[in-house]
Amino acid sequence: MSSPLLKPADDSKDGYRSVRNISISAGTSRSITPTPSTAPSEILSIKRRKRLQWLRYSAGACALISCLSAGSILLYSLYTPLFQRRLHYSQMQINAIAIAAELGMYLLVPIFGWICDNYGPDRLSIVSIFLFVPGYLSAAYCYDNKLSYMHMFFSFLLIGAGTVSMYLTGITTCAKNFTKKRGLALAVPISAFGLSPFWMSQVANAAFMKDTEEGDGNKELDISNIYTFFAIYLFVIGLLGSVFLKIYPDPDLDEIILRGETAPLLAGSPTAAEHTEYGAAVLSNNPEDIPPVVKRRLLNDDTRNFLSDPTMWWFAAGVFLTAGPGESFINNMGALIKTVQPAGSTTSSSGDETATHVSIIAITSTFARLLSGFLSDYLGPPVEPAPVREEEEGAERKQFKISRIMLIIIFTSLMLMPYLLLSSGYIQTHPSQFYIISSLIGVGYGAVFTLSPTIVSVVWGVENLATNWGIIAMLPAGGASAFGLLFASVYDTEAGRQNSGDHGLGDGLCFGLRCYQNSFAGMAGSCLVAIVLWMWAWRGKGGWIARGVSV
Numbered sequence: 001m002s003s004p005l006l007k008p009a010d011d012s013k014d015g016y017r018s019v020r021n022i023s024i025s026a027g028t029s030r031s032i033t034p035t036p037s038t039a040p041s042e043i044l045s046i047k048r049r050k051r052l053q054w055l056r057y058s059a060g061a062c063a064l065i066s067c068l069s070a071g072s073i074l075l076y077s078l079y080t081p082l083f084q085r086r087l088h089y090s091q092m093q094i095n096a097i098a099i100a101a102e103l104g105m106y107l108l109v110p111i112f113g114w115i116c117d118n119y120g121p122d123r124l125s126i127v128s129i130f131l132f133v134p135g136y137l138s139a140a141y142c143y144d145n146k147l148s149y150m151h152m153f154f155s156f157l158l159i160g161a162g163t164v165s166m167y168l169t170g171i172t173t174c175a176k177n178f179t180k181k182r183g184l185a186l187a188v189p190i191s192a193f194g195l196s197p198f199w200m201s202q203v204a205n206a207a208f209m210k211d212t213e214e215g216d217g218n219k220e221l222d223i224s225n226i227y228t229f230f231a232i233y234l235f236v237i238g239l240l241g242s243v244f245l246k247i248y249p250d251p252d253l254d255e256i257i258l259r260g261e262t263a264p265l266l267a268g269s270p271t272a273a274e275h276t277e278y279g280a281a282v283l284s285n286n287p288e289d290i291p292p293v294v295k296r297r298l299l300n301d302d303t304r305n306f307l308s309d310p311t312m313w314w315f316a317a318g319v320f321l322t323a324g325p326g327e328s329f330i331n332n333m334g335a336l337i338k339t340v341q342p343a344g345s346t347t348s349s350s351g352d353e354t355a356t357h358v359s360i361i362a363i364t365s366t367f368a369r370l371l372s373g374f375l376s377d378y379l380g381p382p383v384e385p386a387p388v389r390e391e392e393e394g395a396e397r398k399q400f401k402i403s404r405i406m407l408i409i410i411f412t413s414l415m416l417m418p419y420l421l422l423s424s425g426y427i428q429t430h431p432s433q434f435y436i437i438s439s440l441i442g443v444g445y446g447a448v449f450t451l452s453p454t455i456v457s458v459v460w461g462v463e464n465l466a467t468n469w470g471i472i473a474m475l476p477a478g479g480a481s482a483f484g485l486l487f488a489s490v491y492d493t494e495a496g497r498q499n500s501g502d503h504g505l506g507d508g509l510c511f512g513l514r515c516y517q518n519s520f521a522g523m524a525g526s527c528l529v530a531i532v533l534w535m536w537a538w539r540g541k542g543g544w545i546a547r548g549v550s551v
Helices: 010-024 044-087 089-104 108-120 121-144 149-177 183-206 222-246 257-268 294-309 308-339 348-380 390-398 404-424 431-460 466-498 518-541
Strands: 005-009 209-211 220-221 282-283
Touching: 044 089, 044 121, 044 149, 044 183, 044 220, 044 222, 044 308, 044 348, 044 390, 089 149, 089 294, 089 308, 108 121, 108 149, 108 466, 121 222, 149 183, 149 222, 149 466, 183 431, 209 282, 282 348, 282 390, 294 390, 294 466, 308 348, 308 404, 308 431, 308 466, 308 518, 348 404, 348 431, 348 466, 404 431, 431 466
Parallel strands: none
Antiparallel strands: 005 282, 209 220
8 A cells, every 4th residue: 555654753762663553553442643744735746746646647557557468377278178189188187287377376475465565566577577488488388399287387387476476566556556446446457457368369369370280271279379479478568567566655645544444453462552652653655764674564563463363264265265166167168168069069169169258258357347346435335434524424324335245245146156057057958158157257256356355455454465365365276276176077087988988089078067067066065155154254253343344
């Protein structure tokens, strides 16, 4: 968050403790009321304000470009049919490669979040270059030389890490530069990330198709060339981010008000109890007034409080159980589309259909991200109390409000429906209606990944958002791995049965309901469990309602 930081008014000896106490404990029943300070308009010249505004919007524009470019990994379902046919990877091996990407994306998020919070998104943008470029170039080499899946595994591990590093630079830049509307500040870059596979899949279909090796007149994706293109393109985007992705303080925001939202969670901590022992503090609009070592210790204190909160683990478990099925579906959509089609369907038709459904997911998830961000800002409870005049108080009470937890539950229910349709066998007999599946999963998946970090920022604050969300975002790696392996196990078992004997289909392919029915039944059950866990974190014993947290 690029909000005003605090500096001590007294001697430097007590400087750290004054800053630490107010930044963590503001908003409690014993909070300090700051001494009247000069209006921001009198401190900053109009020229400097305009310059800060221009810099902030430039950083925001670059953040959107970074997020629009970071989602190349979401094209993975376009590659899987060719991995099966050309490299002869099994579905389990294909999912192992996808799991490598998930591990790179999720397990390294806390480290990248810490870099982003402490050193800035511009530094992390440079890190993304050293992950994307070798990742895609080595993947192209593996494909050209038909190396084993373990070589491709390590390539996609780098690609996954590059994806999340570039993604974090975008959402952190927006979240910390535009804190007044944090729902939209998160929804817009997250939506841009969700939209990236749409334009990338269209470019792939238009510029990176070649004749098949069989010479049958069909076309297939030129994987080697598109991987080389991504390596060059993402190198340029990473350099652009290293220049423009900066955090600029907003002189109109009061740090005490913004951090006050976390007081119900932190009031019982030792750090919260200390703040009455020290003198007054004044506001400063210059983040350089806080020594880096002091700011890092403040962030570390917040992280410890975050990890010790039981409701965080209930909430994170719900993210685990909803993200896993969504990731598994996206990674295996190419094989799934082939499975619900007749065995004699052509290669090019299934490839075109996969690209179409990648675009559908991109568009619907983008719409859901923007919609959920808008609903979070305008229908969700206020993040922090604001002064309300008496004549406005009645209208404020009459305005319809809905909890952000209810919003995420509603969107998760939408994601639950296609899993039930797939496990019931309806789509197997109506394959032309597969667009219903991809649309609903796109809506649910996009909204969940927008509302989850928004809820984290509301409950635990935005200053340490990249680190806090990074910790929670590690868990979907386990969910994606578990449900990816579930799908692969069911698929390969049935494929082995179908390919046995003299009339096998060959190539390890599987057709029919039994290839995926049990997998999606399990995914539907996991979404139901996630809803229960979120309700408990919200309304259960010691939950957010009991603590007075308005979420």
